[in-house]
Amino acid sequence: MSNKVIHAIYNDDDVLMDAVKQTRAAHHHIEEVYTPFPVHGLDKAMGLAPTRIAICAFIYGIIGLSVATALMNFIMIQDWPQDIGGKPSFSYIDNMPAFVPIMFELTVFFAAHLMVITFYMRSKLWPFKQAENPDVRTTDDHFLMEVGIHGNEEELVSFFTSTGAVEVKVVEKH
Numbered sequence: 001m002s003n004k005v006i007h008a009i010y011n012d013d014d015v016l017m018d019a020v021k022q023t024r025a026a027h028h029h030i031e032e033v034y035t036p037f038p039v040h041g042l043d044k045a046m047g048l049a050p051t052r053i054a055i056c057a058f059i060y061g062i063i064g065l066s067v068a069t070a071l072m073n074f075i076m077i078q079d080w081p082q083d084i085g086g087k088p089s090f091s092y093i094d095n096m097p098a099f100v101p102i103m104f105e106l107t108v109f110f111a112a113h114l115m116v117i118t119f120y121m122r123s124k125l126w127p128f129k130q131a132e133n134p135d136v137r138t139t140d141d142h143f144l145m146e147v148g149i150h151g152n153e154e155e156l157v158s159f160f161t162s163t164g165a166v167e168v169k170v171v172e173k174h
Contacts, residue, residue, distance in 0.1 A: 003174065004149040005031060007134060008160040009142050009167040013039045016143040019163035020045045023147060026159065031146040034138040056118050057111050064110025068103040134171070142166075146173075 010016040016039065023030055030046055033039075073092045076082070076099075081090065092099075120126070138144045145165075149156060153170060160168045 003172060004153070005171055005173045006147045006149060006153075006156055006160060007167075007169045007171055008145045008147065008163070008165040009135065009137070009169075010145070010164060011142055011166050012164075013143060015164040016145065017042065017045055019145060019160070019165065022163050023145070023160075028147050028156070028159075029150070031148050033146070034133060034135070034144040036139055036141060036143070039143075053115060053119065057115050060114040060118075061107045061111040063114070064107040065103055067110065068099075068106035071106075072099050072102060 008019065010019060013035070016033070016035070020030065020033065020042065024045070024047060033042060033046065035042070069092075076095065077090070077092050133139065134146065135142065135144050145160075147156070147160070149170070157168050157170065
C-alpha cells in the first residue's frame with residue numbers, strides 16, 4: 001500500500017488559511033500543517049479539538065498542594081516540632097497561615113513542571129529525536145500543508161494549485 005501525500009507550499013499565512021478552509025470544505029484530510037510561526041485560528045480552521053492542558057494544570061496543581069500540605073504537616077508538626085515565635089506546634093491548622101507561601105510555591109512548581117513533561121510526552125518530543133520537518137523552508141518563510149492522497153492524484157494537484165499554492169509536490173511518506 002502506498003503512503004503518498006501531497007505537500008502544498010504557500011508563501012502567505014492568509015492564503016494558507018483560505019486553502020485550509022477550502023480543503024476542509026472539499027472533505028480532504030489534512031495530515032499536518034508546518035508553519036514558521038504560530039498562525040492565529042489555524043487550529044480552529046483545521047478542526048482540531050481544543051487542548052486539555054488546563055485540566056492537567058489544575059490536577060497537577062492539586063497534587064502539588066497535597067504534597068506541600070502532607071510534607072509540611074509531617075516535617076513541622078509530627079517529625080520535628082519546633083517552637084518558632086511562640087506558635088504552638090501541635091496543630092497544622094493553627095500554623096497554616098505561615099505555610100501559605102510554601103503551599104503556593106509547590107502548587108506552581110508541580111503544575112509547571114508536570115505540564116512541560118505532559119506536553120513533551122503528548123507531542124512525542126523525546127530527547128535526541130530526529131526532526132520531522134519535510135521542507136527546510138517552513139522554518140523560515142513558507143507554509144506547508146500535508147494532505148493524504150486517497151483518490152485521483154492529478155485532481156488533487158490541480159485543486160491545491162487553484163488554492164494559491166506556489167509549489168505542489170507528491171511525496172512518498174515513510
